[in-house]
Amino acid sequence: MLCNPLVLLIFCSCPWTPQEKEETTLQKLDKEIPAVVEKVRPSVVRVHADDLTFSGVIYSKDGHVVTDASGIERGSELRVTVGDRSYAAERIDADKRTGIAVIKISARELNPAVFSTESCKTGASAIVVGNALGIPSNSSLCSIGAIGRSILVRGRKYENMLQMSAAVFPGDCGAFVSDSTGRLVGLVHSAGVVENGDEKLVPAPAFAVPAAWVKFSADRIIKHGHMVRG
Numbered sequence: 001m002l003c004n005p006l007v008l009l010i011f012c013s014c015p016w017t018p019q020e021k022e023e024t025t026l027q028k029l030d031k032e033i034p035a036v037v038e039k040v041r042p043s044v045v046r047v048h049a050d051d052l053t054f055s056g057v058i059y060s061k062d063g064h065v066v067t068d069a070s071g072i073e074r075g076s077e078l079r080v081t082v083g084d085r086s087y088a089a090e091r092i093d094a095d096k097r098t099g100i101a102v103i104k105i106s107a108r109e110l111n112p113a114v115f116s117t118e119s120c121k122t123g124a125s126a127i128v129v130g131n132a133l134g135i136p137s138n139s140s141l142c143s144i145g146a147i148g149r150s151i152l153v154r155g156r157k158y159e160n161m162l163q164m165s166a167a168v169f170p171g172d173c174g175a176f177v178s179d180s181t182g183r184l185v186g187l188v189h190s191a192g193v194v195e196n197g198d199e200k201l202v203p204a205p206a207f208a209v210p211a212a213w214v215k216f217s218a219d220r221i222i223k224h225g226h227m228v229r230g
Contacts, residue, residue: 037129040127040129042083043058044131045082046136064222068099069096071174080103091103095221100221122145127179128140132170135171142166144162149207151207165205173188174188185208188207
């Protein structure tokens with residue numbers, strides 16, 4: 001039986017390639033999570049208050065930084081480290097109801113955080129980028145366990161907090177809580193350990209101030225030079 005030359009030519013001109021293996025979900029996460037951390041990292045700074053080192057987030061190109069209020073309350077001299085450069089920091093003010101403080105540095109070419117405009121949902125993934133134990137650029141993958149939590153820290157009550165499953169350590173207060181796209185959904189407020197009835201230290205949940213409250217407090221403080229409500 002003779003082969004049709006045209007049919008043979010068409011068959012031979014179609015190259016055969018093995019089918020590419022599709023990436024698994026874990027393989028995709030291994031690429032996407034580090035990409036988010038690298039996107040967020042330039043907006044995260046180290047805040048030094050005397051002998052304390054904790055975290056902060058660049059809020060504006062003008063040098064405003066948002067951080068945890070309890071950290072700056074204990075220090076008389078403030079400095080901020082951005083990358084490998086250190087700057088003297090000016091204390092602007094703090095909102096005691098949200099635990100958000102604003103400080104300012106004289107620096108250029110800063111990378112302000114991009115804030116999420118959507119409400120955080122329970123079960124959503126989050127990535128914490130901060131300075132655990134004073135070591136720069138630590139990150140932790142977690143989920144939002146609950147929203148609208150009320151907590152009591154050193155006799156002061158805070159409302160509408162995000163509860164997270166993150167592994168958060170001293171030095172992470174003021175850290176960047178990111179969503180899956182690198183937008184800020186919260187600022188780490190408190191975590192660590194608590195004492196139970198047997199006077200043993202047990203892990204405590206990590207909490208963060210929602211992005212909307214961070215922005216509310218920061219905008220008021222920057223506009224008026226101090227926190228104004230009403």
